[in-house]
Amino acid sequence: xHQTLEPIMAEQxxxxxxxxxxxxxxxxxxxxxxxxxxxxxxxxxEEANQFYIIRHGRVAIEVYTPNRGPIVIETLGEGDVLxxxxxVPPYNWRFDARAIELTRAIVLDGKCLRGKCEQDYQLGYxxxxxxxxxxxxxxxxxxxxxxxxxxx
Amino acid sequence: xxxxxxxxxxxxxxEPTLDDPILPRMFQVRRIFSETADxxxxxxxxxxxxxxxxxxxxxxxxxxxxxxxxPISISGNPDKPKLLVHTIRSxxxxxxxxxxxKRGDLIGVRGPYGTGWPVKGAEGxxxxxxxxxxGLAPLRPLIYRxxxxxxKYGRVALLVGARxxxxxxxxxxxxxxxxxxDIDVLVTVDKAPRxxxxxxxxxxxxxxxxxxxxxxxxxFVCGPEVMMRFTAMELEVRGVPTSNLHFSLERNMKCGIGxxxxxxxxxxxxxxxxxxxxxxxxxxxxALREI
Numbered sequence: 112x113h114q115t116l117e118p119i120m121a122e123q124x125x126x127x128x129x130x131x132x133x134x135x136x137x138x139x140x141x142x143x144x145x146x147x148x149x150x151x152x153x154x155x156x157e158e159a160n161q162f163y164i165i166r167h168g169r170v171a172i173e174v175y176t177p178n179r180g181p182i183v184i185e186t187l188g189e190g191d192v193l194x195x196x197x198x199v200p201p202y203n204w205r206f207d208a209r210a211i212e213l214t215r216a217i218v219l220d221g222k223c224l225r226g227k228c229e230q231d232y233q234l235g236y237x238x239x240x241x242x243x244x245x246x247x248x249x250x251x252x253x254x255x256x257x258x259x260x261x262x263x
Numbered sequence: 264x265x266x267x268x269x270x271x272x273x274x275x276x277x278e279p280t281l282d283d284p285i286l287p288r289m290f291q292v293r294r295i296f297s298e299t300a301d302x303x304x305x306x307x308x309x310x311x312x313x314x315x316x317x318x319x320x321x322x323x324x325x326x327x328x329x330x331x332x333x334p335i336s337i338s339g340n341p342d343k344p345k346l347l348v349h350t351i352r353s354x355x356x357x358x359x360x361x362x363x364x365k366r367g368d369l370i371g372v373r374g375p376y377g378t379g380w381p382v383k384g385a386e387g388x389x390x391x392x393x394x395x396x397x398g399l400a401p402l403r404p405l406i407y408r409x410x411x412x413x414x415k416y417g418r419v420a421l422l423v424g425a426r427x428x429x430x431x432x433x434x435x436x437x438x439x440x441x442x443x444x445d446i447d448v449l450v451t452v453d454k455a456p457r458x459x460x461x462x463x464x465x466x467x468x469x470x471x472x473x474x475x476x477x478x479x480x481x482x483f484v485c486g487p488e489v490m491m492r493f494t495a496m497e498l499e500v501r502g503v504p505t506s507n508l509h510f511s512l513e514r515n516m517k518c519g520i521g522x523x524x525x526x527x528x529x530x531x532x533x534x535x536x537x538x539x540x541x542x543x544x545x546x547x548x549x550a551l552r553e554i
Binding site: 173180188190260 | 396451468490
């Protein structure tokens with residue numbers, strides 16, 4: 112029997128409070144994915160056509176530097192959202208994302224969602240305002256990280 | 264000699280006197296050992312055999328003869344006062360001189376001074392403890408006390424932030440605490456090599472990962488002031504009352520007893536009215552660049 116992702120998605124903090132119609136639209140663009148430890152969810156410069164809601168496990172966001180190799184910038188875990196490059200032209204990933212441990216996630220087709228957002232501005236607003244909160248939180252965190260507060 | 268302890272703050276009465284508050288007691292070094300590349304712990308025993316009782320969050324003035332005196336929070340177990348433990352970062356002449364002391368060497372100790380963490384006031388509440396860098400040291404006595412009386416509190420979470428995996432204090436102890444079923448221990452670092460399997464990100468990013476009831480939560484925070492400000496913002500946004508947020512502040516302390524005024528922050532002397540102060544008292548002062 113085919114089980115819908117709707118109840119699982121409705122429980123995700125990122126989607127909480129979304130009205131039923133919009134949730135249905137998102138369910139239509141969503142599927143379950145699983146990554147073993149060490150597997151990449153996405154690679155820098157590749158086309159960004161999706162985003163992930165992590166259900167279990169942990170993911171490292173990495174950037175590769177020629178002299179120092181891959182550096183972990185941030186780790187994400189259960190309930191976190193990974194990826195917003197699908198919202199911003201030229202729709203390419205800016206970092207690598209690698210599963211640190213067995214990770215299960217819901218992947219949403221960003222290309223499909225971009226089209227739906229163009230047709231339904233209310234959905235677009237709902238999604239963008241949720242992403243904006245994540246972006247704001249991570250920007251604040253990055254600023255704090257840049258201060259290197261534990262150095263002195 | 265009797266000396267009046269100075270007062271700060273409007274309307275405050277003169278406080279009881281202490282005997283020779285400036286005279287250090289002699290302690291012998293029992294053991295000094297590294298905690299991280301630039302920090303170490305120092306175990307002391309009183310030369311006169313009289314143990315020093317203290318409250319979690321209090322500090323001592325440690326005097327290296329011929330070098331100088333520095334304020335250092337007590338990092339040991341308040342219920343095992345026979346051994347006086349301080350955890351220190353080697354940054355200046357006095358702290359580096361302490362690092363060079365050997366077993367049996369003498370050191371002067373004045374204290375314990377200052378206000379402690381309001382542990383009693385947190386009874387019945389969920390407890391969130393947030394430590395950044397060396398800030399875990401003044402919080403450790405509080406953690407010992409909370410765990411010793413675990414039944415008195417609701418959920419307990421310890422969030423620890425450090426610069427790199429190698430800078431995490433008390434790693435073995437953190438692992439032991441993490442093994443307990445009655446405390447959530449989460450650790451994160453700002454920077455990490457790929458071999459690190461733990462969290463990377465600022466300590467505030469751990470707050471959404473723990474469960475607590477904001478309205479009945481007491482938070483204890485110690486670390487760099489910027490980190491404490493960001494932590495307070497995150498906890499307040501989640502609904503923790505400002506009056507339940509407690510910080511341990513660091514200022515340039517000299518006398519340790521509210522006489523000299525070196526550590527004054529607005530109406531407060533951090534050495535005497537602090538180092539632990541409620542955010543409701545200091546929120547506006549922390550935003551002032553002039554002080």
